[in-house]
Amino acid sequence: MDVYGEILRGTALPRFFPLCQRFDRAEVPDAGEAVRCTLCEAGVLERLRPGDTVALTAGSRQIDRLPEILRALAEAVRSRGALPFLVPAMGSHGGATAEGQRALLARYGVTEETVGAPVRSCMGTVEVGRRADGIPVRIDRLAAEADWIVPVGRVKPHTDFRGRVESGVMKMLVVGLGKRYGADLCHSAGFSRMAENIWECGRVILQNARVAFGVALVENACHRLRVVEAIPAERIPLREPELLEQAKSLMPRIPFDPLDALFVRRMGKELSGAGMDPNVTGRSVQLGVGPPHAARLAVLDLTAHSAGNAAGMGNADFITERLRRKIDFTPIYVNGLTCRDPAGMRMPCVMPDDRSALLACLHTCGAAGPFRAVLIEDTAHIETLWASEALLAEAREDPALTAAGPPRPLPFDGEGALGTLAFPLAEQL
Incomplete structure (x- = not known):
């Protein structure tokens, strides 16, 4: 067991269930x-x-x-x-x-x-x-x-x-x-x-x-x-x-507040100027912490479209080694120096894989559990998300939310990488 695994082995990831939010979808057709x-x-x-x-x-x-x-x-x-x-x-x-x-x-x-x-x-x-x-x-x-x-x-x-x-x-x-x-x-x-x-x-x-x-x-x-x-x-x-x-x-919102942890699968400049939109995460080095008041935040990957520009990663507590390897600091520093924003240029703690990044959030969040946690694909797509089992009763009481399946363990491969999360057809529990 690696040194991080030894420290984190007493922390367990909760089960997560798929959740659908109902937003006003009216749009310009043409x-x-x-x-x-x-x-x-x-x-x-x-x-x-x-x-x-x-x-x-x-x-x-x-x-x-x-x-x-x-x-x-x-x-x-x-x-x-x-x-x-x-x-x-x-x-x-x-x-x-x-x-x-x-x-x-x-x-x-x-x-x-x-x-x-x-x-x-x-x-x-x-x-x-x-x-x-x-x-x-x-x-x-x-x-x-x-x-x-x-x-x-x-x-x-x-x-x-x-x-x-x-x-x-x-x-x-x-x-x-x-x-x-x-x-x-x-x-x-x-x-x-x-x-x-x-x-x-x-x-x-x-x-x-x-x-x-x-x-x-x-x-x-x-x-x-x-x-x-x-x-x-x-x-x-x-x-x-x-x-x-x-x-x-x-603006879309994460429907739970507060959270012990927020997990974001990917950040990217095409998704938000800050990589992850602080209006969604509630994390901004400039504006402080707002809803959903997540005690810890991990981001697991960087989009190819970002071309290495991970500006805004400083809003997270943990990133993965996979994300770190993709970083090009030149555009980050050009943008950060122009904006007078050294905090936005900082690199968070780097964990070796997805699983350890998620566990590190829960291990350090200050809560004993059951953990209130949410997993999203990115901040531009939160109509569907995954919520921890501790949030199931709250989700059932909200008419704008539909639980689309039972709580399940998150899937990881042998290297600790988070697997594909198939979103089932919505069915009221």
Whole structure:
């Protein structure tokens, strides 16, 4: 028995049962048609003239049907005789290089072929105005040189700060189009000032740059498009806070609080900017601990799409050796230094396998058992999850939850790797 096994042998994993949450699944059935309808209703295309160049933004997050949205938007722009092109709007992501940002868009399926408009990428910025305190506000040079800018952004609660606007259209203008300069400026005073920095810089951009309109996207709890809305530039500061409140109401939640342990099978940059969304885990080095108030958190793997970027792993207590071997510290440190966030760059305790990582959480959580624990695939998919036997009675009392099978031991192979968890057809126990 290895040294960890000797320490952990007195701790036993509980049995887990499959659980289904009922979320509001209403969604936009046809993303392209939704784009065409909202552009018509808002009347924003009338601002474009034949021959105008129009910079459409695309960010560094996986958004439901984003290529379809951008293609419909590009087609609508061309219908006015204008000339659309895409610019990566992702701050210092993609390794803070023009080619890295172009490659990141391609990994999300956003290319000239899928969108029907050229992708033009650069890291250069130009000043478009100054804040009241005299600090320059800069945006992407190619976007600034266009006749019009159309930011496209998903509106949602941010992982590390709270404010009138968080993730969304304003942040796309300020941090996304600001490239490394914009990311550095907004993070310069830390996350406590982030919301106000975005608000102040965003208003400078809207007043001085040629922003025609924005396209705001809101997803439901299952990460499917719920809202596609074109907003005239002058109304973005008024409308985006309202959409943020709607997005908050649609956020998925883990249905138990508190927990002794939360187990996450994988983290990834395409799943959340923090790898694991703190709005789901309740773990944030910036915001502290919130629901579900898990005493311990383990994450077992990193998605291939992340290309080694495990930024946000510092929100966990334990990771596995498998995850550690996949880490590329360069993008983690580039992002962390830009964000002034050393805590987010830290690596948690490394356990040799999945089983020992889960046991380590329970061994150190401070509870004697029976343990209240939840296992999820990732923070973007919690409609189905696995809960420990101690939570079964609580689950049966909640009409929004359906236990889909009896409690069973978690399956592990001879190397301690967690096996496949087949989710059965739901049947009320």
